Structure formats: C-alpha cells, structure tokens
Amino acid sequence: MEKIIITIDGWSSCGKSTLAKQLAKRLxxxxxxxxxxxxxxxxxxxxxxxDWRDEDEVHAALQDITIEFHYNKNTKQSDIFLNAxxxxxxxxxxxxxxxxxxxxxxxxxxxxxxRRQQQMGKKKGIVMDGRDIxxxxxxxxxxxxxxxxxxxxxxxxxxxxMYEKNPNVTIEEVKNNLEMRDYIDxxxxxxxxxxxxxxIELDNTHLTxxxxxxxxxxxxxxxx
Numbered sequence: 099m100e101k102i103i104i105t106i107d108g109w110s111s112c113g114k115s116t117l118a119k120q121l122a123k124r125l126x127x128x129x130x131x132x133x134x135x136x137x138x139x140x141x142x143x144x145x146x147x148x149d150w151r152d153e154d155e156v157h158a159a160l161q162d163i164t165i166e167f168h169y170n171k172n173t174k175q176s177d178i179f180l181n182a183x184x185x186x187x188x189x190x191x192x193x194x195x196x197x198x199x200x201x202x203x204x205x206x207x208x209x210x211x212x213r214r215q216q217q218m219g220k221k222k223g224i225v226m227d228g229r230d231i232x233x234x235x236x237x238x239x240x241x242x243x244x245x246x247x248x249x250x251x252x253x254x255x256x257x258x259x260m261y262e263k264n265p266n267v268t269i270e271e272v273k274n275n276l277e278m279r280d281y282i283d284x285x286x287x288x289x290x291x292x293x294x295x296x297x298i299e300l301d302n303t304h305l306t307x308x309x310x311x312x313x314x315x316x317x318x319x320x321x322x
Contacts, residue, residue: 101223105232108245111252114227122225132228136202137189138180199279203286230289242297
C-alpha cells in the first residue's frame with residue numbers, strides 16, 4: 099500500500115492528537131505532534147528568559163534549539179526531546195499552555211518549526227496534527243481532517259487532563275486559557291488556524307474514540 103500524509107488540524111482540545119495516534123497505530127505510520135514542538139520552544143524561551151518580542155533574542159535562541167522525537171518503549175508513543183532532554187511531560191504544564199500561542203504566532207518560530215516538520219514528512223507515512231498542517235506545512239497532503247467540538251466539551255476534556263497533573267487548576271482557568279488560545283490561533287498574522295478547502299470536517303462533540311476513528315477510516319479507504 100502506498101504511504102500518504104494525513105493532516106489533522108483544529109481547535110485546542112478537540113482530540114486531534116488522540117485521532118492522530120489512533121490512525122498512526124492502525125496504519126503503522128509515524129505520529130508527529132506539531133503542537134509539542136511549539137510547546138518545547140516555549141519551554142526553552144521560559145527557562146532561558148528569552149524576550150520573544152525581541153526579534154534578535156528569538157533568532158539567537160532558535161539557533162540553540164534542537165527538537166527530536168524518540169519512541170518510548172514504556173508508553174509505546176513518541177516523546178519529544180528538547181536539546182536531548184525528554185520534556186514530554188514538562189511541556190504540558192499550564193504555564194507553557196498559557197504562553198504557547200503567543201510564541202507560536204511569531205513568524206520566525208513558525209518558519210523554524212515548519213522546516214523541520216516538512217523534513218519529517220519527506221518519506222510520507224506520517225500523521226501530523228496541529229493548526230496549520232493541512233494549509234501551510236503539507237498543503238498537498240493526500241488526506242486532511244479539520245476537527246472541532248463544542249467549547250463546553252473541550253473545556254471539560256482539557257480540565258480532566260490538566261487536573262491529573264495539577265489538582266489546583268480550576269475549570270475557569272482552563273476555559274479562559276482555551277478561549278485565549280482560540281483567539282490567538284485564528285487571528286495571528288502568520289499561518290492562522292483555518293480549515294483547508296479540501297479538508298474533511300470532523301465534529302466529535304458526541305463521538306466516542308472508536309466512532310471518530312471509524313469516521314476517519316471510511317475516508318481513508320477512498321484515498322489508498
């Protein structure tokens with residue numbers, strides 16, 4: 099079977115990574131979490147007190163960043179490594195979540211990440227999720243999905259995810275964070291979040307994980 103590129107874009111906490119991992123596992127493809135790349139860059143900026151409003155500081159900082167994905171035998175998933183350090187869990191902290199959309203909106207940061215994402219896709223056989231994968235990173239991808247869900251459902255999903263790591267987080271904080279990220283993602287000047295013209299919309303507000311996978315697989319059969 100000829101390998102293809104599958105892109106999954108959409109709003110925060112719509113289950114993009116869940117579907118991407120499902121498809122990658124089913125097809126034996128490589129899953130690449132583009133959002134984790136922006137989170138890793140944000141973590142580096144925060145740790146090193148980089149003023150991301152300063153173009154020179156951003157440029158200098160990016161020269162010192164190496165991002166790789168390595169397979170984790172215990173979780174059977176790919177972990178992201180920032181300068182050889184496994185930061186898979188560190189990038190999920192709320193402080194990173196609060197700043198990542200700001201950092202991801204910076205033109206040079208996006209160019210830096212997109213170059214690496216496109217390199218990863220040269221051999222195809224990948225599933226990548228994010229905000230601009232089907233529009234900017236792989237505009238010629240063979241199969242594109244755009245995911246959405248009701249805001250109340252998204253807030254509940256994100257709250258459950260974050261509460262496990264930080265019991266002090268409130269649902270109001272999570273709601274405010276999601277709304278802020280939605281606005282920044284869809285209004286940024288460089289590669290704003292939007293549905294590609296040839297993307298298939300998947301609203302999983304009322305779908306189970308199995309149902310959303312079957313939805314995607316039905317369209318996959320037409321492509322391969």
